[in-house]
Amino acid sequence: MGLLTGKIAVVTGAGSGIGRSIAILYASEGATVAVADINDEAAAAVLREVKEWAPESMAAAVNVTEKASCENLYRTVQERFGRIDIAANNAGVSTMNWVADLTEEEWDFNMDVNAKGVFLCTQAALPHLIRQGRGRIINTASMAGKRGVPLLAHYAASKWAVIGFTKSVALEVARHGITVNCVCPGYVKTGMQEREVVWEAKLRDMEPQAVIDEYIRNTPLGRMQTPEDVAKIYVFLASHLADFVTGEAVDVTGGADLV
Ligand SMILES: NC(=O)c1ccc[n+]([C@@H]2O[C@H](COP(=O)([O-])OP(=O)(O)OC[C@H]3O[C@@H](n4cnc5c(N)ncnc54)[C@H](O)[C@@H]3O)[C@@H](O)[C@H]2O)c1
Numbered sequence: 001m002g003l004l005t006g007k008i009a010v011v012t013g014a015g016s017g018i019g020r021s022i023a024i025l026y027a028s029e030g031a032t033v034a035v036a037d038i039n040d041e042a043a044a045a046v047l048r049e050v051k052e053w054a055p056e057s058m059a060a061a062v063n064v065t066e067k068a069s070c071e072n073l074y075r076t077v078q079e080r081f082g083r084i085d086i087a088a089n090n091a092g093v094s095t096m097n098w099v100a101d102l103t104e105e106e107w108d109f110n111m112d113v114n115a116k117g118v119f120l121c122t123q124a125a126l127p128h129l130i131r132q133g134r135g136r137i138i139n140t141a142s143m144a145g146k147r148g149v150p151l152l153a154h155y156a157a158s159k160w161a162v163i164g165f166t167k168s169v170a171l172e173v174a175r176h177g178i179t180v181n182c183v184c185p186g187y188v189k190t191g192m193q194e195r196e197v198v199w200e201a202k203l204r205d206m207e208p209q210a211v212i213d214e215y216i217r218n219t220p221l222g223r224m225q226t227p228e229d230v231a232k233i234y235v236f237l238a239s240h241l242a243d244f245v246t247g248e249a250v251d252v253t254g255g256a257d258l259v
Helices: 017-028 040-051 067-081 104-132 153-176 191-203 208-217 227-238
Strands: 008-012 032-037 058-061 086-089 135-140 178-185 249-252
Touching (some): 017 032, 067 104, 104 135, 135 153, 178 227
Parallel strands (some): 032 058, 135 178
């Protein structure tokens, strides 16, 4: 028996990186997964991997910045499987810039996907979870949601928003048997990070490898974090092991948040 046997999970941003790992690990622990992403092709590719563990799983197109799209995702999953146990709101974006040069477009893009996207997905999931009288909501925040980070002020603002939102919703819905938590990763090796390394190297006039070396130096456990490191915490928070955990922002950073 897996930790999530028989559960129905929706994972956004599941077409790559951390979301892909969450979808695969959930499936390997027995869950049936809706692999949701704005990138249809990426979602379809991950679905093929997920189906090796959970053949009933599905792919779904979603733009988390659009209310109707989020509602449609949750309605579709509800109709197909008859219930929803886990809402993993993981989709996110980043850009990098000095605040002095930051454009309104960059601010809005980061806030729309990272903060508003978590709000809209949570709101779309809630009626289903409340009707059931149980459910798990897990949001991807960041180490940048608890500290200041140069070049990422706008991104950090969006992730502080995710943590504040998570704790507030947890208080509102506890009486319905629903837990709401978020996960705060550190330096995770994904497409997002590859893009950030190039931007940061340019903005700080460094070599990309020097940026990577600095990330590793700032991680006491001494290596870059993998998406699986994050997905394991997502399994824990979705499982019975976390029955009495709510409103938490769980760090999984290899100690980087302490440096
Ligand atoms: N990589 C890191 O170091 C790191 C650290 C802390 C937190 N995070 C967070 O982890 C989450 C996943 O990031 P990742 O590193 O796997 O990045 P990634 O770019 O590999 O994956 C993000 C996924 O989200 C999807 N997406 C983007 N906009 C969307 C939208 N509007 N609607 C639906 N899907 C959308 C993308 O298509 C992509 O598949 C994000 O919330 C990110 O902020 C990442």
